[in-house]
Amino acid sequence: MLPSPYDPARVLTIGIIGGGQLAKMTAMAAYRLGLRVAIIEHGANSPAGVMTKLEFPRGWTDAEELERFITVSDIITLENEFVAPELLEQIARRRLVFPEPKSVALVRDKLVQKRTMRTAGIPTPAFADADSPEAIADFAREHGYPVVVKTRTFGYDGYGNALVGSEQEIAAVWHRFRSGEHPRALMVESFVHFRMELAVIVARNRRGECVVYPCVQTIQENHICRAVVAPAPLEERYRQQAQRIAQRAVEAIGGVGVFGVELFLGSTGELLFNEIAPRPHNSGHYTIEACQTSQFENCVRAVCNLPLGDPAMIVPAAAMINLLGERHGTGIPDSPIEALRHGHAWLHIYGKNDSRIGRKMGHITAVGATVEEALHRARTAADGFVW
Numbered sequence: 001m002l003p004s005p006y007d008p009a010r011v012l013t014i015g016i017i018g019g020g021q022l023a024k025m026t027a028m029a030a031y032r033l034g035l036r037v038a039i040i041e042h043g044a045n046s047p048a049g050v051m052t053k054l055e056f057p058r059g060w061t062d063a064e065e066l067e068r069f070i071t072v073s074d075i076i077t078l079e080n081e082f083v084a085p086e087l088l089e090q091i092a093r094r095r096l097v098f099p100e101p102k103s104v105a106l107v108r109d110k111l112v113q114k115r116t117m118r119t120a121g122i123p124t125p126a127f128a129d130a131d132s133p134e135a136i137a138d139f140a141r142e143h144g145y146p147v148v149v150k151t152r153t154f155g156y157d158g159y160g161n162a163l164v165g166s167e168q169e170i171a172a173v174w175h176r177f178r179s180g181e182h183p184r185a186l187m188v189e190s191f192v193h194f195r196m197e198l199a200v201i202v203a204r205n206r207r208g209e210c211v212v213y214p215c216v217q218t219i220q221e222n223h224i225c226r227a228v229v230a231p232a233p234l235e236e237r238y239r240q241q242a243q244r245i246a247q248r249a250v251e252a253i254g255g256v257g258v259f260g261v262e263l264f265l266g267s268t269g270e271l272l273f274n275e276i277a278p279r280p281h282n283s284g285h286y287t288i289e290a291c292q293t294s295q296f297e298n299c300v301r302a303v304c305n306l307p308l309g310d311p312a313m314i315v316p317a318a319a320m321i322n323l324l325g326e327r328h329g330t331g332i333p334d335s336p337i338e339a340l341r342h343g344h345a346w347l348h349i350y351g352k353n354d355s356r357i358g359r360k361m362g363h364i365t366a367v368g369a370t371v372e373e374a375l376h377r378a379r380t381a382a383d384g385f386v387w
């Protein structure tokens with residue numbers, strides 16, 4: 001039995017598996033609502049770990065540490081979908097876990113995820129299992145080059161993706177993912193010549209009630225998200241259709257919590273599902289300053305079975321810029337102070353212990369009367385950072 005979040009006798013503790021920026025921003029929302037937070041992460045002083053006395057730095061693969069974490073947590077959620085499924089099942093036998101392990105299992109493997117969506121009638125790019133180089137070649141002969149080969153698990157920020165432009169390139173891509181210490185199972189899909197990449201955040205609670213955030217545009221460089229623009233500068237009918245697909249995708253996995261759904265708007269106007277993340281999502285960071293209720297607060301509300309908050313924007317437009325590491329160094333950037341001088345813009349420094357090239361170290365959100373104004377403000381404030 002889950003205690004009421006507002007039982008006068010004891011304060012509810014949300015345990016979060018993972019201690020990165022998503023856990024940190026979720027914890028900030030939980031604290032504001034008067035709740036407590038426990039963090040389990042591999043390593044001390046993670047962005048969220050430093051916020052709580054209930055920090056478990058030996059990580060979830062250490063059985064005793066996990067036991068201590070479970071003991072202090074009333075309810076458990078996660079900030080990354082790569083926790084071993086057996087472990088999540090084991091935790092779920094002791095405490096309520098949201099999203100539930102069965103939902104995470106439908107998402108963790110991208111091939112299973114796409115099959116689940118196809119079964120639910122949600123449009124996706126053409127895809128297939130890639131269990132041999134020949135399977136990739138056969139798929140490409142049927143659907144045409146280029147194709148995108150993806151690792152079925154553990155892909156993030158494009159690290160598990162490879163674009164294959166011709167049959168001659170298949171062997172090298174196969175070798176890249178299949179040799180070495182951790183050979184990965186692969187899938188292949190058609191390359192989508194998209195007009196725009198979109199994302200929609202959906203929160204769903206245990207009663208099946210949903211709130212759907214505005215449809216935003218995500219701008220990727222080298223498969224990693226650089227900027228988000230809200231709302232997506234697009235015809236309203238596409239935005240609404242994207243919102244409907246996103247809600248159906250969350251329902252297809254029976255998701256409870258907050259989910260980021262990524263979509264492509266194809267060059268001929270078709271909307272295609274790309275992927276779903278079973279947790280707060282980079283494309284929803286703008287909701288902290290630009291919406292009635294942030295994605296993080298709605299994550300807390302959803303997993304605690306509280307009423308969901310209004311996802312509507314409170315400003316006409318917003319833009320978010322990711323601040324990526326450009327070197328190997330500390331978590332503190334050069335000259336962040338300038339960014340604080342700009343109005344209508346908010347700096348977030350995640351407090352990671354060190355930076356690496358391409359690592360997400362922080363972000364800036366700006367708001368404005370138009371998406372152009374918001375983007376200009378965010379870019380101006382982000383100028384001059386070196387991480």
Ligand code: ADP
Nearest residue numbers: 125148155156157158159189190191192220223
């Ligand atoms: P990750 O899980 O690493 O974020 P995604 O599958 O979302 O991987 O891919 C990351 C980015 O790669 C996408 O945002 C998009 O820019 C590009 N991409 C992925 N799949 C396709 C595709 N089928 N067609 C075109 N671009 C793609």
